[in-house]
Amino acid sequence: MARVLLAYSSVDGQTLKICQRLQQLFMSLGHKAELFAIGQAAGPNLDAFDRVVIGASIRYGKHRPEVYRFIEAHREALERKPSAFFSVNVVARKPGKNTADTNPYIRTFRRTTSWVPGVIAVFAGKIDYQRYGYFDRLVIRLIMWVTKGPTDPAACVEFTDWQAVERFAQQVGSGAE
Numbered sequence: 431m432a433r434v435l436l437a438y439s440s441v442d443g444q445t446l447k448i449c450q451r452l453q454q455l456f457m458s459l460g461h462k463a464e465l466f467a468i469g470q471a472a473g474p475n476l477d478a479f480d481r482v483v484i485g486a487s488i489r490y491g492k493h494r495p496e497v498y499r500f501i502e503a504h505r506e507a508l509e510r511k512p513s514a515f516f517s518v519n520v521v522a523r524k525p526g527k528n529t530a531d532t533n534p535y536i537r538t539f540r541r542t543t544s545w546v547p548g549v550i551a552v553f554a555g556k557i558d559y560q561r562y563g564y565f566d567r568l569v570i571r572l573i574m575w576v577t578k579g580p581t582d583p584a585a586c587v588e589f590t591d592w593q594a595v596e597r598f599a600q601q602v603g604s605g606a607e
């Protein structure tokens with residue numbers, strides 16, 4: 431039994447939803463898994479965990495700075511134990527951009543931090559226009575129009591490949607990292 435920390439940075443809840451699914455999957459593999467929202471005042475003590483998974487979504491081309499601050503604040507502990515990172519974005523809905531080696535945000539992530547997680551993954555997120563404010567909806571619809579995604583302002587589309595999430599859980603949960 432391993433104690434797994436699932437630290438996440440999520441604005442609209444899709445990264446959190448993926449972490450909640452991972453939590454269930456780890457528990458079904460016999461592990462203990464705890465969620466932590468990055469950015470909360472009191473950070474977790476990473477020594478209390480055997481493995482750490484960090485998940486973060488993309489907005490306007492970037493993972494939030496708090497994700498990199500969290501990594502830096504816990505770098506020593508992260509380097510001492512098996513760890514994994516995943517990014518959530520809608521570019522990853524495209525077949526040629528849905529792996530750690532082909533997704534542009536993972537490339538930027540690798541350039542931005544020298545932390546080298548044992549497993550890196552990318553999952554497609556969700557578009558839910560009704561949740562967004564006027565400006566965000568306009569910009570995202572424009573981007574979707576250019577990239578041939580959904581543009582109906584009432585659209586709510588979840589692109590997440592839950593089987594890929596399960597494969598990631600198996601990989602991390604079996605200690606393959």
Ligand SMILES: Cc1cc2nc3c(=O)[nH]c(=O)nc-3n(C[C@H](O)[C@H](O)[C@H](O)COP(=O)(O)O)c2cc1C
Nearest residue numbers: 440441442443444445487490491519520521555556
């Ligand atoms: C304002 C806004 C900006 C976004 N910018 C990007 C982007 O630059 N690239 C991308 O691939 N996805 C982008 N997305 C899509 C999000 O990554 C996707 O909705 C994801 O599911 C959000 O995860 P979260 O709910 O955990 O925050 C954007 C979404 C919003 C609402």
